[in-house]
Amino acid sequence: MTANGEAPRTVSKSAADDQQSTATSVDDGSLGSSRVADPVIESRDLDVYYGDDQALDGIDMTIPERQVTALIGPSGCGKSTFLRSINRMNDLIDIARVDGELSFHGKNVYDEDVDPVALRRKIGMVFQKPNPFPKSIFDNVAYGLRVQDQDENVEQQVRTALERAALLEEVEDQLDSSGLDLSGGQQQRLCIARAIAPDPEVILMDEPASALDPVATSKIEDLVEELAEEYTVVIVTHNMQQAARISDKTAVFLTGGHLVEFDDTDKIFENPESDRVEDYITGKFG
Amino acid sequence: MSTPPTTDDSGFEFDESAVRRKRRLGKLFLGLCGTATLVGIVALVALLVDVVVEAWGWLTWEFLTYPPSQIVEHYDPSNYGDLPTGPGGLYPAIVGSIYLIVLTAIFTLFLGVGAAIYLEEYAPDNRLTRFIEANITNLAGVPSIVYGLLGLAVFVRALQTGASLIAGALTLTLLILPIVIVQSQESLRAVPDSMRQASYGTGATKWQTIRNVVLPEAVPGIMTGIILSLSRAIGETAPILMVGAATTMFTPPELTDPTGPFSAMPMQIFEWAKLPDGDFQHVAAAGIVVLLTVLLLMNAVAIYIRNAYDPRG
Numbered sequence: 142m143t144a145n146g147e148a149p150r151t152v153s154k155s156a157a158d159d160q161q162s163t164a165t166s167v168d169d170g171s172l173g174s175s176r177v178a179d180p181v182i183e184s185r186d187l188d189v190y191y192g193d194d195q196a197l198d199g200i201d202m203t204i205p206e207r208q209v210t211a212l213i214g215p216s217g218c219g220k221s222t223f224l225r226s227i228n229r230m231n232d233l234i235d236i237a238r239v240d241g242e243l244s245f246h247g248k249n250v251y252d253e254d255v256d257p258v259a260l261r262r263k264i265g266m267v268f269q270k271p272n273p274f275p276k277s278i279f280d281n282v283a284y285g286l287r288v289q290d291q292d293e294n295v296e297q298q299v300r301t302a303l304e305r306a307a308l309l310e311e312v313e314d315q316l317d318s319s320g321l322d323l324s325g326g327q328q329q330r331l332c333i334a335r336a337i338a339p340d341p342e343v344i345l346m347d348e349p350a351s352a353l354d355p356v357a358t359s360k361i362e363d364l365v366e367e368l369a370e371e372y373t374v375v376i377v378t379h380n381m382q383q384a385a386r387i388s389d390k391t392a393v394f395l396t397g398g399h400l401v402e403f404d405d406t407d408k409i410f411e412n413p414e415s416d417r418v419e420d421y422i423t424g425k426f427g
Numbered sequence: 428m429s430t431p432p433t434t435d436d437s438g439f440e441f442d443e444s445a446v447r448r449k450r451r452l453g454k455l456f457l458g459l460c461g462t463a464t465l466v467g468i469v470a471l472v473a474l475l476v477d478v479v480v481e482a483w484g485w486l487t488w489e490f491l492t493y494p495p496s497q498i499v500e501h502y503d504p505s506n507y508g509d510l511p512t513g514p515g516g517l518y519p520a521i522v523g524s525i526y527l528i529v530l531t532a533i534f535t536l537f538l539g540v541g542a543a544i545y546l547e548e549y550a551p552d553n554r555l556t557r558f559i560e561a562n563i564t565n566l567a568g569v570p571s572i573v574y575g576l577l578g579l580a581v582f583v584r585a586l587q588t589g590a591s592l593i594a595g596a597l598t599l600t601l602l603i604l605p606i607v608i609v610q611s612q613e614s615l616r617a618v619p620d621s622m623r624q625a626s627y628g629t630g631a632t633k634w635q636t637i638r639n640v641v642l643p644e645a646v647p648g649i650m651t652g653i654i655l656s657l658s659r660a661i662g663e664t665a666p667i668l669m670v671g672a673a674t675t676m677f678t679p680p681e682l683t684d685p686t687g688p689f690s691a692m693p694m695q696i697f698e699w700a701k702l703p704d705g706d707f708q709h710v711a712a713a714g715i716v717v718l719l720t721v722l723l724l725m726n727a728v729a730i731y732i733r734n735a736y737d738p739r740g
Contacts, residue, residue, distance in 0.1 A: 233627060235552060262630035272621040274640060285629035288639065335629060 181206045181343060181373045182227055187241040189222050189231065189398070196222040197398040199241070204390070209365060209374045211384035211406065214394030215421070220377045223394070224345050227375065228264040229257040245343075262289055264343040265336035270352050271328035273320035273335070278303075278312050281320040281331055285339040298338055306334035307364050326357025333364065337372070344368060346376040350383065362387050381422060385410045393418045478719075481712030489514040490713055491521065494677040495695060499706045502713075517714050520695035522679035523592070523672075524721070527691055528661050529682070530596035535607050535653055538600065543611030543649075548637055560612075567605035574602040575669025583670050590671030593685040598666045603656035610656075614648025615641060647736045654729035658722045664693040674698035692718045 182204040189197040197219045204210045212220040222231065229250060231237040242249045250260050265285075273281050282299040286292055299316075303309035308330040312323070320331050329349055336344055346365070350358040365387050368374055378384050384391050385406060392403040395417055402409060402418045413419045487504050496515030500506050507514050550556040578598030588594040618641050626636040675698055676690035692714060699711040 228628070230624065230627065233624070258627075258630055258632050261628060265630075266624075266628035268621065268624060268628070270621060272619075272625045274622060274625065275644065284626070284631075284639070288626075288629060288631040288635045332625070335625075339630065341630075 179206045180204065181246065182375070183242075183244045183247075184223070185242040185244070187223070187226065187239070187243050189219070189226055190238045190240075191234065192236040195398055197226070200398075200400045202392060202400060202403050204373065204375060206373050207369055207371065208389040209369045209376060209387055210390040210392065211388035212375065212377045212392045212394060213379075213381055213384045215396065216379075218394040218396055219398035220392075220394045221347055222398070223400075224347055224375060224377050227343070227345055228261045228266055230261075230266065232257050262339060263341050264345060265339070265341035267329070267332050267336050267344065267346045267349045269348040271325055271332050273323070273328050273331050275319065275321055277317045278320050278323070278331060279316040282334045282338050285335055289339050291339055299334075302334040302338035303331075305337055305368070306330045307360065307367075308334055324357070326353050326360060329353060329357070329361060330364065333361075333368075337368070341372070343373040343375065346374065348377050348379060351379055358383075381410075393421065395421065475719075478712050478715050481709055482716045485709040486713040486716055487514075490516045491717065492516060492518050494519050495675050499702075499704045499710065502710045503706070515710070517692065517695060517717055519676040519679040520690045520692045520714075521717065521721075523676065523689040524661055524691040524693075524718075526592055526680055526682050526685075527595050527599065527667070527689065528657055530592065530685065531599045531603070531660055532653065532657055534596060534600040535603060535656070539604055539607030539653065540611050540649060542604075542608045543615060544637060544642075546608070547612045547615040548633070548641065563605045563608050567609060570665075571602055571663050572665040572669060574598055575666035577601065578666060578670045588686060590673070590688055591686045592680050592682075592689040594670045595667045595672055595689060595691070596685070598670050599660040599663060602663065602666055603660050606656050606659075607653055610652030611645070611649045614645040614652065617648065618644040647733045650732045650736070651729045654725055654732070658725040658729075661691075661722060661725070662693055662718060664697055667691055667694060668697075692721075 180203040182202075184200045184202040184204075187197055187200040188195065200219075200223060202223075212223060214220050225231045226239060226243060227245075227250070231239065239251055243251060245260065245263065248255065250257075274284060276284070279299055282302050283295050286295055286298055291298070300309060303312065308327060311327060312331075315322075320328065323331060329352075333344075333349070349365075350361045353361065362383060365374055365376060369389070376384075376388065388406045390403065391406040391409040393401050393409060393413075393415075395401045402413055402415050404414075409418065410422060413422065484504065485502060487507075489504070489507060490502065493514050493516030495517065496502065496512070498515070501510055501512070501515035504514075546556065546560060550559075575598060578594060578601065582588045582594040582597050583590060588597075622640050622644065623636055626640045631639070672694050673688050673690045674694050676688065680687050680689040696711050696714040696718065699707045699714060
């Protein structure tokens with residue numbers, strides 16, 4: 142559907158603006174067919190540039206509440222960039238520039254009156270490589286609570302978060318030891334606990350299991366499915382089987398920063414509209 | 428040669444001579460590097476031994492606790508018993524040096540770390556920033572006497588501090604500031620970006636991220652840089668000479684009155700070393716041993732901090 146951006150586009154501000162102005166009249170046909178849940182995040186003709194390179198080209202997507210939405214595609218297709226533009230982590234990159242609209246509960250997060258820090262308090266993030274702070278397990282999980290001044294009953298909140306991240310049992314009697322002493326899989330669940338402790342609405346995960354062994358991976362996958370009962374989860378993954386296993390919706394990005402297809406996961410994996418998506422999923426390229 | 432034949436039954440040919448040639452080259456290089464290390468260490472040890480031998484017998488508790496004297500006999504422990512004015516010592520200069528370093532440390536901590544945080548965490552990556560950074564690196568190479576002249580012009584004359592403790596401390600601050608800034612920047616840069624991202628990702632502000640994640644990681648490196656710079660500053664003579672530190676003070680300066688005159692260990696040692704009476708060489712040597720001891724203690728503290736505050740333990 143959205144594979145319309147094949148033609149090389151001049152990467153100028155005015156071109157991007159033109160696109161944006163016509164975007165409102167574009168039909169919503171590219172959205173998922175079944176819209177059981179309320180949309181939390183809506184992307185409208187979103188372009189992201191790094192300097193002169195265009196990383197995302199006219200992304201339209203509606204991410205439903207309390208479901209797992211998987212973003213898949215080959216390396217460099219822009220899926221991580223899209224993830225990072227949701228909570229404005231791209232702001233940290235000097236040369237990144239965003240056009241178009243990305244709204245969270247109907248509010249464009251790129252509006253001038255949106256504070257990215259406040260936004261990130263609603264939208265937590267888990268990164269590709271486990272990155273616990275060189276602090277104790279307890280302080281790692283408490284970090285978000287403390288910086289967000291949610292410091293009432295920290296102990297209870299930390300335990301709840303560790304419990305939800307399926308880590309409490311393993312670390313219960315070593316909360317004061319360093320988070321760096323944990324195994325890779327445990328570290329990643331610690332990072333998930335850290336992300337959910339302040340109780341955000343959305344959790345973004347950037348290939349959270351790609352640095353882990355199969356056992357640790359399957360634990361993370363189980364966890365993701367459980368988290369979707371309470372949170373909206375958007376997960377980038379290289380692993381198509383993983384996307385098929387855990388996600389409700391799947392977005393397929395292909396080279397050039399195009400969103401080629403976005404639909405229910407079953408539909409994408411069983412009967413995709415686009416031949417290129419079918420080729421990608423069946424392993425013909427990528 | 429007693430080497431076994433290079434070809435065995437399997438027909439594998441082993442060219443030993445080529446390997447042996449390379450190995451000889453490696454040994455030669457090892458010898459050169461070892462000699463270089465040895466020359467440095469031997470020279471240093473010889474210097475230390477010479478100074479300690481010179482100072483032996485002259486370095487007493489009284490030397491540390493009494494003001495200096497013009498008469499060389501006053502420093503000789505064998506005369507301590509019959510001196511109406513008390514023995515001669517280094518006390519005011521020791522106090523002067525310590526106060527000087529304390530003030531310099533305070534100024535350097537705020538200015539150096541502040542500048543490093545700004546340049547590394549806040550400043551946009553543009554031409555101006557790069558220009559400033561390049562020039563800070565250049566400033567680290569400026570001879571210390573030039574900083575002395577600057578201190579004389581800016582602090583002593585323009586700001587009318589006089590030849591005071593504060594002028595000396597500010598001048599030493601200027602001297603070590605470039606090194607402290609560069610080292611602090613390197614320590615901040617060494618904090619993995621994934622730590623910053625993790626912090627921002629949990630909804631922390633920039634300041635919260637710097638305060639809670641970046642600085643704790645960088646502190647050991649920053650403190651090591653500051654202390655090593657300070658131990659360079661404590662031995663500097665030229666800058667404080669230029670701002671007019673006294674060669675000899677009979678009373679220690681007051682930290683409560685940093686605008687008063689002061690002396691410092693290198694000044695006093697320099698003064699003794701200039702004096703014609705041969706025995707003053709022993710007194711100067713005793714002073715050098717005290718200065719070196721303070722310096723080595725500071726370096727030890729730097730190493731301790733680097734190890735103790737390493738969060739990765």
